[in-house]
Amino acid sequence: MSILKKAILPQELVSKLFNYAMSKAKELDIKISIAILDDGGNLAGFIKMDGASLISSQLAQNKAYTAVGFGLPTADWYPIIKDTPSLLHGLVHTDRMTIFGGGCPIFIEEQLVGGIGVSGGTADQDAECAQAALHAIEEL
Amino acid sequence: MSILKKAILPQELVSKLFNYAMSKAKELDIKISIAILDDGGNLAGFIKMDGASLISSQLAQNKAYTAVGFGLPTADWYPIIKDTPSLLHGLVHTDRMTIFGGGCPIFIEEQLVGGIGVSGGTADQDAECAQAALHAIEEL
Amino acid sequence: MSILKKAILPQELVSKLFNYAMSKAKELDIKISIAILDDGGNLAGFIKMDGASLISSQLAQNKAYTAVGFGLPTADWYPIIKDTPSLLHGLVHTDRMTIFGGGCPIFIEEQLVGGIGVSGGTADQDAECAQAALHAIEEL
Amino acid sequence: MSILKKAILPQELVSKLFNYAMSKAKELDIKISIAILDDGGNLAGFIKMDGASLISSQLAQNKAYTAVGFGLPTADWYPIIKDTPSLLHGLVHTDRMTIFGGGCPIFIEEQLVGGIGVSGGTADQDAECAQAALHAIEEL
Numbered sequence: 001m002s003i004l005k006k007a008i009l010p011q012e013l014v015s016k017l018f019n020y021a022m023s024k025a026k027e028l029d030i031k032i033s034i035a036i037l038d039d040g041g042n043l044a045g046f047i048k049m050d051g052a053s054l055i056s057s058q059l060a061q062n063k064a065y066t067a068v069g070f071g072l073p074t075a076d077w078y079p080i081i082k083d084t085p086s087l088l089h090g091l092v093h094t095d096r097m098t099i100f101g102g103g104c105p106i107f108i109e110e111q112l113v114g115g116i117g118v119s120g121g122t123a124d125q126d127a128e129c130a131q132a133a134l135h136a137i138e139e140l
Numbered sequence: 141m142s143i144l145k146k147a148i149l150p151q152e153l154v155s156k157l158f159n160y161a162m163s164k165a166k167e168l169d170i171k172i173s174i175a176i177l178d179d180g181g182n183l184a185g186f187i188k189m190d191g192a193s194l195i196s197s198q199l200a201q202n203k204a205y206t207a208v209g210f211g212l213p214t215a216d217w218y219p220i221i222k223d224t225p226s227l228l229h230g231l232v233h234t235d236r237m238t239i240f241g242g243g244c245p246i247f248i249e250e251q252l253v254g255g256i257g258v259s260g261g262t263a264d265q266d267a268e269c270a271q272a273a274l275h276a277i278e279e280l
Numbered sequence: 281m282s283i284l285k286k287a288i289l290p291q292e293l294v295s296k297l298f299n300y301a302m303s304k305a306k307e308l309d310i311k312i313s314i315a316i317l318d319d320g321g322n323l324a325g326f327i328k329m330d331g332a333s334l335i336s337s338q339l340a341q342n343k344a345y346t347a348v349g350f351g352l353p354t355a356d357w358y359p360i361i362k363d364t365p366s367l368l369h370g371l372v373h374t375d376r377m378t379i380f381g382g383g384c385p386i387f388i389e390e391q392l393v394g395g396i397g398v399s400g401g402t403a404d405q406d407a408e409c410a411q412a413a414l415h416a417i418e419e420l
Numbered sequence: 421m422s423i424l425k426k427a428i429l430p431q432e433l434v435s436k437l438f439n440y441a442m443s444k445a446k447e448l449d450i451k452i453s454i455a456i457l458d459d460g461g462n463l464a465g466f467i468k469m470d471g472a473s474l475i476s477s478q479l480a481q482n483k484a485y486t487a488v489g490f491g492l493p494t495a496d497w498y499p500i501i502k503d504t505p506s507l508l509h510g511l512v513h514t515d516r517m518t519i520f521g522g523g524c525p526i527f528i529e530e531q532l533v534g535g536i537g538v539s540g541g542t543a544d545q546d547a548e549c550a551q552a553a554l555h556a557i558e559e560l
Binding site: 009010011014015038040042043045046047048049050056057087 | 288290291295319322323324325326327328329330334344347
């Protein structure tokens with residue numbers, strides 16, 4: 001049996017993801033919470049900007065969970081399920097499942113190492129912040 | 141680093157909020173539960189009128205939570221999400237989220253200090269009671 | 281009715297608390313998780329050092345919660361309850377309650393603004409990291 | 421920033437761990453549940469022998485969680501905490517924490533890749549089954 005290896009989400013990257021996401025949030029003039037989970041869905045980092053809403057904490061964590069849980073951006077889900085009523089009315093009840101923008105999977109060398117979730121603006125703004133955060137990976 | 145300060149929801153105000161909401165409920169001839177949460181989403185006060193339904197307790201708390209969680213009246217949510225199907229089918233699954241009337245954020249000097257949630261009548265009646273309660277702030 | 285105000289835990293301080301705690305952890309050669317909660321017990325920040333144990337995440341958050349929940353360091357609890365068997369066997373069942381070192385309340389200008397919890401070393405080492413983090417407040 | 425890698429718990433190993441643990445259980449004439457979690461604390465495999473008790477499922481999963489959560493056999497915990505009353509009365513309340521035998525961390529090339537938990541016999545018998553399962557790693 002050969003032993004497979006996987007890339008690990010490093011703490012240094014978590015800090016950089018925070019910074020890129022917050023830069024974009026400042027540019028958009030929104031206050032966000034950012035949650036970063038590792039490949040096991042466990043919290044690797046979290047930060048809440050001054051003035052971000054109370055409920056953004058839960059939403060950010062759920063988006064990150066959904067993103068790493070499937071390896072897909074959360075914004076992809078509505079188009080996938082919209083024409084299949086059983087999924088549209090059913091899959092959304094999955095624990096922590098989020099079907100609107102703001103969550104992105106984090107890949108290193110094509111391996112899924114975690115997920116980032118952003119909440120505080122509109123779904124589109126949150127998605128923009130999460131996408132901006134992923135630029136941190138290019139610095140690896 | 142300058143130290144920011146925030147206004148605090150005082151217990152004296154909580155009692156006044158109760159009184160205004162209950163006056164309105166008597167006028168409407170309904171029995172309500174009233175939940176008041178502070179800015180951290182923690183219970184600051186709760187009162188159940190004689191004869192209010194069992195489930196009104198949970199509904200009132202969830203409405204207050206949603207109101208303080210976003211800083212918006214719960215009645216605002218359906219109009220916001222109704223034309224964006226991903227939110228209409230997705231955001232409603234957020235834990236404790238309530239998208240019908242009866243929850244209002246509480247602001248003091250333009251700072252969000254908490255939320256009030258009312259349940260026991262129709263959504264419109266509950267919203268009317270919550271709105272009435274907010275007159276207490278003018279007495280500050 | 282006069283409106284009371286209280287200091288707010290700023291996001292800039294959260295980042296500094298992380299850095300001081302991690303410096304001490306490196307000095308002690310341990311890998312820790314650090315959780316910072318605001319005065320409402322809501323997550324304001326979280327970071328997990330590379331190699332910190334899975335369970336340190338839960339323990340750090342519980343320590344921070346207990347610290348802000350009572351306004352006392354978690355290490356103070358065992359001496360307080362040890363000679364009162366009803367508390368020793370009873371209070372420990374309080375949800376998220378932690379009675380060993382690693383959690384400290386955060387005060388700004390003598391006001392309780394949050395709690396920090398550290399987990400990953402021994403209780404004494406964790407407490408040392410949490411204490412070290414509090415030096416960040418002197419920079420305010 | 422260099423990219424760290426870690427070994428992955430393969431499904432083929434999970435099946436072998438089951439077989440070794442069940443062989444030992446048959447030898448001891450006990451009926452067990454066996455839970456195997458990956459490094460993120462997520463279920464990688466579970467099997468319940470015919471006649472194993474209902475509650476053995478929960479106990480096996482909690483033992484596996486504690487083992488991977490700290491990287492230590494669950495049987496090690498009582499000796500570690502027995503002379504430190506704050507831990508003896510406090511650490512045991514950690515969610516899913518188990519301080520008696522039957523849980524073992526799983527290491528591949530000195531890296532923690534998961535945990536195995538066994539329940540159904542006495543704590544000593546369960547620990548014996550979990551230990552026996554680990555022989556599967558030598559076949560890698």
